[in-house]
Each structure stands twice: as structure tokens, then as C-alpha cells.
Amino acid sequence: MSTLTKIMSEPRYVLLAIVITLLAIAFAVWMPNLSLVSKAVTSPTMTFSQRANLLTSLLGGFQTNFSALSRITTIMSAILIGTQSSLLLYYLRQSTQIQKEIGVSFAGIVTSVLGVGCATCGSVVLASLIGLGATSTILGFLPFKGQEFSFIGIGILLAAIGFTIKKINQPFNCDIKLKSSLEAE
Numbered sequence: 001m002s003t004l005t006k007i008m009s010e011p012r013y014v015l016l017a018i019v020i021t022l023l024a025i026a027f028a029v030w031m032p033n034l035s036l037v038s039k040a041v042t043s044p045t046m047t048f049s050q051r052a053n054l055l056t057s058l059l060g061g062f063q064t065n066f067s068a069l070s071r072i073t074t075i076m077s078a079i080l081i082g083t084q085s086s087l088l089l090y091y092l093r094q095s096t097q098i099q100k101e102i103g104v105s106f107a108g109i110v111t112s113v114l115g116v117g118c119a120t121c122g123s124v125v126l127a128s129l130i131g132l133g134a135t136s137t138i139l140g141f142l143p144f145k146g147q148e149f150s151f152i153g154i155g156i157l158l159a160a161i162g163f164t165i166k167k168i169n170q171p172f173n174c175d176i177k178l179k180s181s182l183e184a185e
């Protein structure tokens with residue numbers, strides 16, 4: 001934890017984590033209305049203030065469209081996404097080599113997003129990937145009706161944060177063992 005504390009004591013990494021956390025929450029809330037959001041953002045007839053007003057008013061859906069469990073897992077996922085993003089940036093600044101941890105982080109982020117959904121529509125992203133009928137069937141068999149994806153995503157993000165912290169602490173360790181000349185004989 002001291003590595004995390006050290007990195008998050010730097011204002012730029014805290015700011016990055018906060019911004020990404022807020023964007024992740026906003027994206028999760030806007031996801032059920034993504035077509036409305038995209039039309040509003042790209043509409044030539046709406047002024048900037050109208051767009052901003054619409055987007056901020058849609059954020060109220062976090063309280064009304066998400067169950068308590070959905071809100072908790074969405075906030076946890078967003079905080080972990082923001083934290084992991086800051087850790088990755090710190091690590092990449094320390095080492096220019098892109099390691100497999102980036103892939104694990106991406107897997108955690110994608111899996112967390114699969115679990116984002118409101119009480120009425122279940123898992124929005126999953127429905128867009130496999131269709132509403134198949135999603136309804138799959139979610140009907142799951143005890144938490146799709147929140148399992150958020151739990152898995154949170155677990156993967158926690159593991160990715162652990163891997164990234166380990167790489168930050170030991171950035172250039174190699175697991176290859178060389179045989180000594182005595183062992184070769």
C-alpha cells in the first residue's frame with residue numbers, strides 16, 4: 001500500500017484518477033441513453049449550454065435507474081478504473097515498455113463495463129453484444145441478474161492494480177534463471 005500512497009500523493013495522479021473516475025461514472029449513467037447522448041453532442045441545432053444541461057440532467061438517472069447494488073458496484077469499478085489508470089501512467093512513465101499488465105487492466109475495465117446496467121434493462125453492453133433476448137435469458141439464470149459481471153470486473157481490476165504495483169516496485173526483474181558453469185557440466 002505504501003507504493004499506492006506514494007503515487008497518489010502526487011497531485012497529477014490524484015487528479016487523473018478523479019477525472020477518470022467521474023468520466024467512468026458518467027459513461028455508466030449515460031450508457032442506457034447513449035443514442036440520445038450521441039445525438040445531443042453531435043446536433044448542430046443545440047447550443048453548448050443546452051447540451052451541457054441535457055448531459056447533466058441525465059446524470060440524475062444514477063439515483064433513479066440504478067439499484068443500490070448497481071450504484072455501489074459502479075462507483076467501486078469507477079474508482080478502481082481511475083486508480084489503475086493513474087498507476088499505469090506512473091508505471092509507463094517509469095518504464096517505456098508496455099507489459100502484459102495493460103492487457104489485464106483492459107480486461108478488468110471491459111468486464112466491469114459489462115455489468116453496468118439499470119434495474120429495468122439489465123446489462124446494457126451485454127445486450128448490445130448478444131442481443132436482448134439472449135441477454136434476458138442469461139440474466140434470468142443469474143442470481144444477481146447481471147451484477148456478477150461487475151463483481152468479476154472489480155476482482156480483475158483489483159488483481160490488475162496488484163500486478164501493476166508489483167511491477168512498479170520491481171520494474172526490471174527478470175524471471176529467467178541462468179545456469180552456472182558448474183550446473184552445465
